[in-house]
Amino acid sequence: MLKILGYPDRLSVAPGEEIAFKVSLEEGTRFDARLVRVIHGDANPAGPGLKFRHIPTAIDGSHPGRPQRIDAGSYMIVERAPALAAKPFTFFAMIWPKLPERVDQTLLAQWDPKTRRGFRITVDGGRLGAILGDGKRIARLDSGKAMLIRQWYSIAVAIDPATGAVTLDQIPVGNYAQVDDRGHAEAILGVTLPELEAPLTIAGCPQADGTIDGHFDGKIDGPMLCEGLRPAALHQTLRAIDPVTPAPKIIARWDFSKEIETTTAVDVGPHALHGQLMQLPTRAMKGWNWTGEEHNWARKPDQYGAIHFHHDDVYDAGWETSVALTIQDDLPSGPYALHVTCGASNAEATRESYIPFFVRPPRNRNGKRPDVVFLAPTCSYLAYANHAEHITARGAELQMGRLLQFGHIDLYMYEHPELGGSLYDRHADGSGVAYTSRLRPNLNCAPAYHSWLGGHGSALYQYNADTHIFDWLDHQGIDYDVITDEDLHADGLDLIRDYRVILTGTHPEYHSTAMWDAMKAWIDRGGRLMYLGANGWYWRIAFHQHLPGVFELRRSEDGIRTWESEPGEYYHSVNGEYGGLWRRIGRAPNVIGGVGFIAQGFDLSSYYRRAPDADNPRAAFIFEGVPDAIIGDFGLVGGGAAGIELDCIETRLGSPPNMLRLASSEGHTPMIMLVNEEFGVVPPNLGGDLNPRVKADLAFGETPSGGAIFATGSIAWCGSLSHNHYDNNVSRITANVLKRFRDPKPFPTR
Amino acid sequence: MTYKVDPAADRQYIEEFRRQPIGHHSPGLMRLLTVMRQDPSGRQVILICRKPFREWVLGEMPASRADPIAIESGPVFTSREEAEWEVFRRRWQKLTGEAINLPYRE
Structure with a gap:
């Protein structure tokens, strides 16, 4: 069982600002805390292992603690x-x-x-x-x-x-x-x-x-x-x-x-x-x-x-502050966590937690900034906050194709429904959870958390899967900033205007209208987007206008969803916008990322086979040093670079007609299935073993203002970056793209 | 009426599962697993991870979240595949009355 947990009062903090951490200590009276930079949160012994960099601060050391509880119920x-x-x-x-x-x-x-x-x-x-x-x-x-x-x-x-x-x-x-x-x-x-x-x-x-x-x-x-x-x-x-x-x-x-x-x-x-x-x-x-x-x-x-x-609604856990930290002015932007411990972990108990947050660039933007920024998909992290389908939905084992793993964190989650569900869960009364808040512990959004879903092997999803990117950037020596979805929602285009390259997370699925508009405007002005995952820009969300840190989702019409909004309840309460898939208001994912959602499954990943467009001179920079026909037949997430959720090029839905299909995945299992918005009559061949549409497209295309889009088409891609000590074709392709995308020379438009 | 496991017809898939408990399975084994993995009682066999990537035991999640998860003290597994095999054996016996007296690895 988990013996220590907590949450920060914000997910994004700028240098000079204070961030407060609310900790519940389930045993004992004191805990140790320290600030760490998060490099790699995947404990899988088949990979590089856990990596954190201690940042000495005044909070290093012992702090008093006590159990803190949540008074759930609206x-x-x-x-x-x-x-x-x-x-x-x-x-x-x-x-x-x-x-x-x-x-x-x-x-x-x-x-x-x-x-x-x-x-x-x-x-x-x-x-x-x-x-x-x-x-x-x-x-x-x-x-x-x-x-x-x-x-x-x-x-x-x-x-x-x-x-x-x-x-x-x-x-x-x-x-x-x-x-x-x-x-x-x-x-x-x-x-x-x-x-x-x-x-x-x-x-x-x-x-x-x-x-x-x-x-x-x-x-x-x-x-x-x-x-x-x-x-x-x-x-x-x-x-x-x-x-x-x-x-x-x-x-x-x-x-x-x-x-x-x-x-x-x-x-x-x-x-x-x-x-x-x-x-x-x-x-x-x-x-x-x-x-x-x-x-x-x-x-x-x-x-x-x-x-x-609902008796299990929750907005604010309302815990007392246990540790507060003022971010020093010279702390680089990046992913960080408060590491709290209360003793040695063993088979019965985990006595440590990593409470993640991000240091954003200074608000005055003084000084030279890196040309690369990682957009931390915090809306997606919060959409999945305390994702408990393994607890609340029977049939998850069937979906996963293997037993549901419960670690100490999951056992704690089981006993504490007052933590509040994710946007994938239902309330105890069966209605869908339509709001999510960051003012509560988010137990599955943490380094070292291994999920009940996320592909056999490392079994990572969302935040911890994104640490594969942090690790790769660190290994490559890339200087980068981090901003969060909530920052982008609040600050808009102005926040990203000066970055040449935006890196996404592995699964940037949830976006507000302000976020979508800012991203589209940045792309249209020549930005270079590296979409390092799949099933992005899928659901439209709405931030609460009066409560910080909370947003709403109405699961209207269709899409891969675990509950459905009732007829007549498709409009968000917090701003009146129509909810559901971005696709249903004419803004399919393909319009932003060049590719869009086509299939998902959570057992094994597969590989890509090089496609004829890879030999197009426009793509030569991508395949420099990569003559291979097979790409990514290895990896920590399901054993391959193509898996979990897959995107493909679809001009019908808005993929630019100039997108190059560099490679496509194949050999998927029957458990990787076509998504339901892609068929009307249910076909008998939903699975990847029988349906040729079940594939990830590795894609590239230039934009009219000299920018470009690169899309991996797969959530699992980043799980392959560290294979063979980072010397592999997935890593090389990613590095080639990043190198060219950082080059200010415009991409040709004719 | 949905498919009912037929020991004579489905026995052929036992070895396929034992060779690769988590993997790309044949349609016949997929059908067998789909039947095995549904429990109308609402109870759910789960895998309790005691030490990440090193040690697991089996557990049972009750139909009601108000009731506690039952955690077995043993057997202790050192791989997920080993645990999958144990659950497969138990489910086969429950569905067919037949015991599979084969270890995960010889």
Whole structure:
């Protein structure tokens, strides 16, 4: 099991700035820390092995530590709420339970956990309920009928604080034969509610230990509070009233369709009891009244009045800082990590972690910069943060073609779902995880992490696979800067304008519109792009405009995906953009990288066979010293340079017509299969053993402004760089390309 | 009805798997492995890595994440392929009732 873990408060830091690390120590009271430059994070004994360069700083040495925990689960809170129990009141809402069988879920609460006073309106085992407490006694009532999953209900709960009289109604919107889910209950519980000036919460309830728990899993639409004991039938009347029209005796009426891009829950009632949405519940969710006529929430907000809460949502772990470091002015830009240890690792426990981050160039850009920059695909690292399909999805072994490996980190991940899932995981209620945040430990984004996927052999994916590039650049003695996706999103073209060469990671899959536009503008102005991976520029994401470090993904239409956005929920909540594949808005990956996604599989990689275009004089510089017909029949990732995910040239999708197909892979296993956006009718020959379209293209092409694109077409390519002490045809081709790309001489355009 | 493992017809793939537990497999062995690797109970046999690239044992992930992963104390494997063979043997016995009394390597 993992005994120490943590996260930085930022992934990118400039010289002179401070970066803070939040560490949880699972045993003992002290840990050691040191700053290292990350060279090679692959522990595979068949390769160069782990390489880190210690950078002495003031933080070297021992630090106090303790366990730190995450209070996961989204909810709404009104901090300064009036004491509802001052008078009789009625709560109305439309709800869509997604995990109804779960017990102790809260719809609305004004509750003091220490004195056990107040009220909670609940869903427990699917039944609408109410809990009243006066500090001496707790009394309960429930509807006696279980609600169904994924069905809308009108719920009404009237409470008389003086007598403890409670009336509950759960009224299904849909009617089904043989189904009895309509519930009504009323009783005088004999508990006198105190006038409690406590925060009002929706979808969560304060606990005695200071956390919020008892979360609701599902959608809530249009919650409102009225004065007096009101009949359930009134809800239908109130729902029909435009929210801006004053309704009689309204205490609060939260309209979740307002300010959807924010974390504010707007109360359109007379008292402006606006709520704050905590830990990222999903907004822009279609409500009970969605008709299907409009899919864009911005055009029909009144049909998007629902918020989907999850008990396993997380935005900010909120841990205390354990170590803070001011980056010295002369520290070169590059990949770094805080190395923390708490003893010797053994077969039962790992007692060290590498917490990665990047030092970007100085913000004032003073001084001479290298001509090469590595664009760290941090959006892709975060999309895969705590990727737990090996835990949550059965069938992953089938996909991998081998047993799923669980290291100590995976065992920790299994026991700590509160870390929050990746954009590949589903919430416990089955809905897809649509937001990801960097303000939490990201356990599979680290040097020395060996994944349950990523190709037999080193089994690396994302961050740790990219350390093969760091290592190769270090071996070649290349001076390079590092910037992150988040930097590019924030700074745009200005950040990359002066670099001659951009190196991508092995799997730069997720891009915001600002990132895409900046990259395209840089290419169009003559930049030289070395796309060192595959399945890049695939999904369109949207950064939150109010919460740093978080972005959203709607998995709309199609693509390789582990969950699907619901119909009508294809537009991002944080900025209103249409989500899904870049390809579906006319910007296929091929437009940026010259090649685009064609196939994937995770067992074995293969090799490339030289193609006729390799002998085109335009490509002579690439093959200098490489007469070989077979390229990359070796490597740490699956045993070959062509594997995991493959791209190919496709002019139909936007590959420039002048792209040269230098080599193509062949000999793939049946487990490397065509991606689903590449076929309509399912063909019987999906696998690489029978489908000739399953191949990676090694590609090169000049751009109209004298720049160029080089694409490997394969995630596994970089796993072959170090073979034979870096003396091999994959390394040589990569070095030849980098050398020419750094040469300011424009590439010929005619 | 999906394919049911037939010991008489599928026995031929045992040696192919033993020779190369992770690799480019024949269609017949692929079919056998596809059946073996599906468990409707929701339980999942997994490989617990105790020391990276050096030492593994088998474990079982329960259907519910609320329950703990069961980790076997042995056998201890020194390669992933060796562990694959052990799991193959167990699954074959479960599906056919037949024991495979062959080590991973002679």
